[in-house]
Amino acid sequence: MALHMAVDVARDSRTSLTAQIQNFIKREIEEGILHPGTRLPSSRRLAHDLDVSRSVVVEAYGQLVAEGYLEAAQGAGTRVVEHLTAEAVVPTLLEAGRRTDARWDLRPGGGNLPAFPRREWLGCYERALKSADSSAHAYPPLAGDPGLRVELARYLGRVRGVRADPERIAAVAGFSQTLSLLCGVLRGDGIDAIGVEDPGHPGQRQFVRECGLRAVPLPVDGAGLDVGALAATGLRAVLVTPAHQYPTGVTLAPERRDALVRWARDTGGLIVEDDYDGGIWYDRGPRPLALQRLAPEHVLYAGTASKTVAPGLRLGWVAAPAELLGRLLRERARHDLGTETLTQLAFAELLRSGLLDRHLRRLNSQARDRRHALEEAVRRQLPGAAVTGPAAGLHTYVRLPPATDEAALVAGALRASVAVRGGAAFRTRPPEGEDPALVIGHAHLPRSGVAEAVRILGTVRAGAPRRSAHPRS
Template structure:
């Protein structure tokens, strides 16, 4: 298959370049990579010559040559003498040993919440940061280091969290973790050592998080969530001394903890000598509302802030952070040292370089625009194909809630959707307490607007 002359509109659709932003070459690589990953450029497709594509897109030939070379190095393109450049039949960046089994990872199901667009990972910018980190690393950086994280990354993170999330945390108050999961494990260990065996958790909330806390040895006490966030009056009656909250964008309802409730939560923590664990879930993504500062900045002595790059970059990086209250820090640092004696130094140095060079901010701006477009596509498709459904939680984050008409069994619908290759979650399956309307939690980060609209139409047909 040849895509060249007479197909200018095809390439304009496949490769969208914003010439008002720098690094057009990176945009070109990313657009071609996504087209290959999504199957819009099928294996065996012959690409135009570098000269023709440069003319079609109005860019220099050198940019196209560089893009082709980068994608060829990743194993996505193959240059053949006499036949030009074609999409590889089997896309793989790492040669496999002959006879070795290589199972293909399952693709992210459309409408599955909690997963970013893994194809949008900024490979070129990350590789540049990693190479800079490797080149500038000192010999001492390869030794056993501080278990709480590379000092440069903790300094960059402290600045970023203060600037973007209004956190109040010095670099030596941060612990670099292998994601939020490890941060929770460290907190659970210290809670148990201090005699706290019960923890409050928002209801509804993620089942995986609830199960994780139970496996860590804590008894989970559900605390209801309403339109203003967690019900602090109910929290006070539970007699727990620790609670895990998602104040910026509650999962799954999408509500933001109201200002009055924020003050009440902090007052509760001071009254019971307790700890608020703030999971800064989806905090970077907002579309129709002003940014909401983190709770930790209001009470750094009572709030432990958890965050990660899993929703902005990729879960597979296993990079996160824990901002600990001062009187918890020593115990948490000891727990981190016992857990792994420190994380991968080069990965942390690369992330520090990525933060310092503005790569994280640039990627986040692009991701916000992309996710807003995808959210709009899902909302429009729901209103078209499920006109009786009520949509909520759309102002921020990477998911929304579709409240179904009375009488619809959301769990049965979610099971049928899973059998059809879709990934929504049943709202009632995320509740501990009975009651409340049925609904579906739809994720929209990992697929294109067209794919999402198609998935919603298929979901509606299951009704």
């Protein structure tokens, strides 16, 4: 019986055909499109239908069998397994935002949040409510409350070195709204793609695609974004996290910062600077100033209160060239009528009073304490692993020894009640030649919790299989 199956592959992709087939089938299974027990075409038939070498399909099927997604029986063909193994369901279970019953949740985002400054916020909100006039209850200005924009200009200039007058700053509903508005503006200019870091935020890549643009992955190494790779693409816009790259934590090297600015000036390109964790910096060295200050006319600087205060506030800000900011606001007018005023007024008071600075001192002290506990636990429990990047933010990137089977470690950890994401979840490149890693959210845990969770990871790793070495390209 000759079966057929629709598989979406792109021959001009940097991802190998084998990896594309493997990832497609895995995703179809995880999303419930390919049901348990479904029989798949033979490797010969699928290779013929896709016009690829049979070895390409054989390798993809073989890897999916090894990971527990498929089963192959002599004379019965290849089928989706009836009951998925832990390794097979782990990628879905560990997606950001999904709840888990694991005792220790080490995933970045989600529950990895700082303690909300309840007392300070309540006082600021009460003062804002008492002092607000009737205009606070009308529709807000699209760019945000003028008082908040003044305080943001002062704060961002003082703390991040951002060069922007209040007239070039707008309050928005978090970075996601900034990105959505920008995608609309870029589409209006006939731009259909934006460069994104690889590894990078998988949710942002998906968000960009859903906004109608292609997210073009650009490699990141120990010095940050590879600007040479960007220049070779012909792209006109790029999204970067230069201060504390997400997720590797590296800081964009000075020579790369200069090269990125030269690229923008030479091409008329736009740099979108996502300063997602703002003032959370507890490394001994000074935090690098905003990239925006080097070329305000070519950089859209975006920040948010999500990491420093709470994502539930849905409050962010953008500093942009005047013409671009005007276009962003016109785009916004098509979708909503501004950001809730009383939250803006309370946040302005948080800035004005210095209470945000005080909150960040506490937050940095706690995060530093947890980071030290994590580094010590990694040293003791994960021999050969290395914590990378400066001490900053709410998460840490832990590079594992090359022989570590990352997928097996992540799956085994979940069985042992530790939810943690592997580096592969943040990459678009195939795993061959890439060092395994863990991305650990640590700021919300007690010191004892950090130590216990990493101890479990060490125990799981000691009993997990080692992966075979892949030659680097």
